[in-house]
Amino acid sequence: MAEIVLINPRFEVSYWGMEHALPLLGKRANVPVAALPLLAALTPGEHRITLLDENVTAINYDRLATADIVGLTGMTVQRVRMREILAELKARGHFTVVGGPWVSVQEDYFDDLADVIFVGEAEETWPEFLRDWQGGRQRRRYEQAAKTDMTKVPTPRFDLLNMDHYLFGSVQFSRGCPFQCEFCDIIVTFGRRPRLKTSTQILAELEALRAQKIEIAFIVDDNLIGNKKAIKLLLHDLIAYQQANGYPFDFFTEASLDLAEDEELMQLMVQANIISVFVGIESPNEKSLRETRKFQNVRPAGTLVERVHRIQEAGIEVWCGMILGFDNDDASIFEAQRAFLKEARIPTAMIGMLSAIPKTPLHARLAGEGRLDAADEPEFGTNVIPLQMSREELRDGYVQVMRDLYEPDAYFERLEELYLKKRIRYNDGVVKYWRRHPWHWLKSQVRNAVTAGVLYWRLMHGVTEARLRREYRRRLRRFLLARPDPNLLIFYLFKCFLHYHQYTMTQQMALGSSKVYNSF
Numbered sequence: 356m357a358e359i360v361l362i363n364p365r366f367e368v369s370y371w372g373m374e375h376a377l378p379l380l381g382k383r384a385n386v387p388v389a390a391l392p393l394l395a396a397l398t399p400g401e402h403r404i405t406l407l408d409e410n411v412t413a414i415n416y417d418r419l420a421t422a423d424i425v426g427l428t429g430m431t432v433q434r435v436r437m438r439e440i441l442a443e444l445k446a447r448g449h450f451t452v453v454g455g456p457w458v459s460v461q462e463d464y465f466d467d468l469a470d471v472i473f474v475g476e477a478e479e480t481w482p483e484f485l486r487d488w489q490g491g492r493q494r495r496r497y498e499q500a501a502k503t504d505m506t507k508v509p510t511p512r513f514d515l516l517n518m519d520h521y522l523f524g525s526v527q528f529s530r531g532c533p534f535q536c537e538f539c540d541i542i543v544t545f546g547r548r549p550r551l552k553t554s555t556q557i558l559a560e561l562e563a564l565r566a567q568k569i570e571i572a573f574i575v576d577d578n579l580i581g582n583k584k585a586i587k588l589l590l591h592d593l594i595a596y597q598q599a600n601g602y603p604f605d606f607f608t609e610a611s612l613d614l615a616e617d618e619e620l621m622q623l624m625v626q627a628n629i630i631s632v633f634v635g636i637e638s639p640n641e642k643s644l645r646e647t648r649k650f651q652n653v654r655p656a657g658t659l660v661e662r663v664h665r666i667q668e669a670g671i672e673v674w675c676g677m678i679l680g681f682d683n684d685d686a687s688i689f690e691a692q693r694a695f696l697k698e699a700r701i702p703t704a705m706i707g708m709l710s711a712i713p714k715t716p717l718h719a720r721l722a723g724e725g726r727l728d729a730a731d732e733p734e735f736g737t738n739v740i741p742l743q744m745s746r747e748e749l750r751d752g753y754v755q756v757m758r759d760l761y762e763p764d765a766y767f768e769r770l771e772e773l774y775l776k777k778r779i780r781y782n783d784g785v786v787k788y789w790r791r792h793p794w795h796w797l798k799s800q801v802r803n804a805v806t807a808g809v810l811y812w813r814l815m816h817g818v819t820e821a822r823l824r825r826e827y828r829r830r831l832r833r834f835l836l837a838r839p840d841p842n843l844l845i846f847y848l849f850k851c852f853l854h855y856h857q858y859t860m861t862q863q864m865a866l867g868s869s870k871v872y873n874s875f
């Protein structure tokens with residue numbers, strides 16, 4: 356029997372981290388990292404396992420004293436903190452193991468601070484390691500020979516986390532993406548063949564989330580629509596579940612832009628109540644898209660703007676990732692990105708400077724060309740040395756684009772264009788359900804009105820800048836007059852919180868009071 360503690364280290368500030376807004380919302384983290392409750396479910400019953408999310412609870416090293424194995428997960432934005440924690444654990448004589456997205460691509464990063472590392476998926480290697488450890492024959496490195504059979508993945512142990520501290524829950528339907536973007540480490544780690552769970556597994560996960568009172572869940576797939584035929588079947592079951600249970604969940608997810616070419620799929624997603632989708636659009640510069648092998652975003656399937664509008668008009672908001680600094684980008688890319696996002700009416704856009712993630716084809720190419728900055732924390736925010744502009748130009752242009760996009764006027768203009776002028780539908784699946792169940796509608800709207808009141812109070816008491824508070828009040832009033840619906844109002848309030856985080860983050864970068872946070 357082993358006493359095991361698994362830790363998710365503190366995040367540094369990031370676009371999606373919501374760090375500036377979380378305290379206002381009374382939460383400590385955005386989403387519980389999916390790996391921890393999953394690894395707990397994969398741990399044989401004879402062991403005792405504790406999950407510790409440092410974003411929620413501080414690490415008390417004295418209380419870890421009896422742990423036989425301490426495991427860490429983490430992505431790039433946690434790597435420095437991971438090293439600090441590992442150094443402390445080592446100084447105290449602990450046996451340490453590390454897995455997750457960062458060590459999977461940068462295997463030597465922690466050197467001897469990690470006794471064992473796990474590269475990639477661990478559904479098979481984690482139980483295998485525990486058996487080896489019991490026999491005193493564990494190896495230094497574990498990597499699965501074959502990708503995980505998703506139909507055998509157990510229900511994560513959400514019950515081991517205090518879910519009250521998170522904004523959203525997480526659920527995974529599939530792994531893998533069929534595309535071949537040059538910069539992408541996801542396909543390096545998870546492969547290009549989409550692998551799906553069964554409906555039975557997914558509905559069991561949703562029930563486990565419901566038991567924790569989670570109502571909004573992030574479907575954490577690399578690309579939900581990697582296998583369109585299979586996901587459609589699954590969505591039918593999800594819709595039946597939502598309808599049978601009075602639509603207990605709002606979902607958001609990630610998918611590729613070819614979603615716009617499949618009307619049936621978009622409608623199924625709407626009926627399943629997937630309200631927004633994060634799409635890697637990357638660039639309005641077609642040459643850059645070709646350069647990075649993002650062929651699914653290149654015509655003839657329609658322009659980028661047309662395809663984004665098609666998804667929005669189906670009733671799904673598009674969030675996106677954009678990249679600056681491809682070899683085909685010169686200084687005109689900054690204005691091109693601003694203009695594209697305005698025309699595409701995308702309020703929530705994560706912009707980043709191109710980064711070369713270890714093990715990707717981009718990393719290999721740039722290493723060959725001598726265009727990589729080897730520093731762990733590169734001075735200009737990315738390890739890529741751009742081709743058609745200086746490093747300062749790229750960094751300063753990036754910060755300026757972010758700043759311009761999150762100026763309240765620019766942000767709310769994009770938002771109002773979408774929700775007030777275009778009046779895109781929101782929660783259409785639920786609205787249709789409510790029409791058939793008016794009593795349910797009434798109960799939900801009363802509850803939504805109360806929630807909206809609480810959120811408004813939190814926003815007005817949490818935001819310190821009077822100018823921003825005035826702006827939020829003005830925009831919310833305008834919204835309420837045009838679309839007086841408590842359900843939508845909650846969503847719009849959330850957009851204000853999201854804006855507050857992104858605005859604060861970009862202002863701090865622009866004013867030099869924080870470092871430049873890139874998207875990677």
Ligand code: B12
Nearest residue numbers: 370371372388390426428430431454455456476477575874
């Ligand atoms: C969903 C998701 C999000 C969600 C949820 C994040 C969260 N807090 O959990 C959101 C949208 C919030 C998000 C945000 C960000 N994300 Co993100 N995200 C993902 C995504 C698509 C899936 C992650 C996931 O839940 N997978 C499911 C779980 C089960 O898989 P897993 O964590 O890999 O765990 C498995 C194995 O790795 C292993 N394992 C993991 N840990 C451990 C530990 C031990 C001890 C062992 C034995 C095994 C093990 O076992 C698990 C089972 O096989 C990945 C892409 C990907 N496929 O990895 C990117 C990814 C992890 N994100 C990434 C980044 C950069 C970010 C941001 C920094 C972006 C930004 N600038 O805002 C922020 C960070 C914000 C934050 N504070 O959370 C990068 C990380 C790059 C890297 N190699 O380190 C990835 C890989 C995407 C990419 N290539 O750009 N993200």
Ligand code: SF4
Nearest residue numbers: 532534535536539541
């Ligand atoms: S579409 Fe997204 S997940 Fe798929 S290869 Fe490209 S960047 Fe990676």
